[in-house]
Amino acid sequence: MKRVVLIGGGYGGMNALHQLLDNNIPKDVQITVIDRNPYHSLKTEFYAITAGTKADKEVRIDFPLHEQVSYIFGEIIEINTDRELIRLKGNEIAVEYDYLLIGLGCEDNYHGIQGAMEYTESVQSISSARKASIKVNNLSAYSQVSVVGAGLSGIEVASEIRESRPDLNIRLLDRGATVLSAFDEKVQSYVEEWFRKNQVEILHHSNVELVAEGIFYNNGEGIESDVIIWTAGVRPNYLVRSLPFEKDRHEKS
Ligand SMILES: Cc1cc2nc3c(=O)[nH]c(=O)nc-3n(C[C@H](O)[C@H](O)[C@H](O)COP(=O)(O)OP(=O)(O)OC[C@H]3O[C@@H](n4cnc5c(N)ncnc54)[C@H](O)[C@@H]3O)c2cc1C
Known part of the structure; x- marks a missing residue:
């Protein structure tokens, strides 16, 4: 056999x-x-x-x-x-x-950023997505969600949370000058426009250096957030x- x-x-x-x-x-x-x-x-x-x-x-x-x-x-x-x-x-x-x-x-790539693994939510496994869901859906009105990484997964997560919870404040951290850097301009502007219309704040040229409980540091500035979701890359x-x-x-x- x-x-x-x-x-x-x-x-x-x-x-x-x-x-x-x-x-x-x-x-x-x-x-x-x-x-x-x-x-x-x-x-x-x-x-x-x-x-x-x-x-x-x-x-x-x-x-x-x-x-x-x-x-x-x-x-x-x-x-x-x-x-x-x-x-x-x-x-x-x-x-x-x-x-x-x-x-x-694959699994999340935290790029060696201190606190990223411990203090952010992941969407890479069903159990981590369930855990993220409990955190997001238990948020009280006007809470802040931050999604780190504006590739396909980050875009999907941020837009779906917006459609699910119009009351939340949502921000998307994008490393470059535009979301979906690997896509053509037409797609990029369509997505950016959708986020603008739906009040999702986009922080371009982001560089998250450190994450701690309820806060992350972007280009040296500390930004508070009730939930931080990591969609900034994967590795095997x-x-x-x-x-x-x-x-x-x-x-x-
Ligand atoms: C939110 C999101 C949206 C996506 N959307 C798209 C899309 O629209 N189009 C697209 O092409 N791709 C998309 N992707 C990427 C796509 O999901 C992956 O490319 C695909 O799942 C990879 O398939 P895989 O079989 O290699 O791994 P997976 O589908 O991740 O399967 C790995 C399997 O291994 C099991 N496993 C892992 N580690 C262990 C272990 N230690 N012990 C036991 N079992 C283990 C897991 O339970 C899982 O069943 C998306 C990803 C995410 C996170």
Whole structure:
């Protein structure tokens, strides 16, 4: 029996699994999927979880059932490519593999900014988006939300919170001269205009240097905020970053 282990049941993992199943895998192959969650979660909808505009159930999808596929739900803490095994938190017995597929996704990149990890909310996992949602949705009227990072995720988070909570003060911190720096001017002006009309303040040329409880420092100025959401970049999952393989400049193996 050949043991294929697929770690991470996100978009990439599910795509790989469906392709294997659609291609009639040989009978002597057994696939084990490992994920921390007992369902596939639609990461592209986590901004709506954060804003409270979608219910949890709407972003969860059951994993496919197949006689050659089994599932283990738990937190992966080690990928040992020398011994070809995966270790899970609280589980003495490791999962051994002959072939390994990795789809663990990415996590926030805090760029070494002190306090960013501790004092900001994340939208990178379903559990962190739920936590952010509780904070945002429990805010009293006129509270301040700050979204750090004006790429696609930051834009989605800020606009969805605005549509969900017209009473809140929302500001978006943008590192450059315009939001969505990777997009063309037409898209940039449309988005900027939408934020202007919907009273979302944009701070261009931002440079967040330090974050503490309820406050962050932008270009040397301390700015208070009831909730701070971090959407200022991602990097590969730490388990993948620690693999003993050559990495590119984005830390990908
Ligand atoms: C708010 C938001 C909006 C987005 N919108 C878009 C969009 O519109 N279009 C687009 O193309 N992309 C979008 N993206 C990016 C997109 O979600 C990612 O590119 C995509 O999810 C990457 O797929 P993946 O399979 O590599 O990782 P993921 O989908 O993140 O899957 C990783 C899986 O690994 C599991 N996992 C991770 N670590 C562990 C561990 N230690 N133990 C066990 N399991 C673990 C997770 O539970 C998860 O199921 C968005 C992202 C966000 C945050």
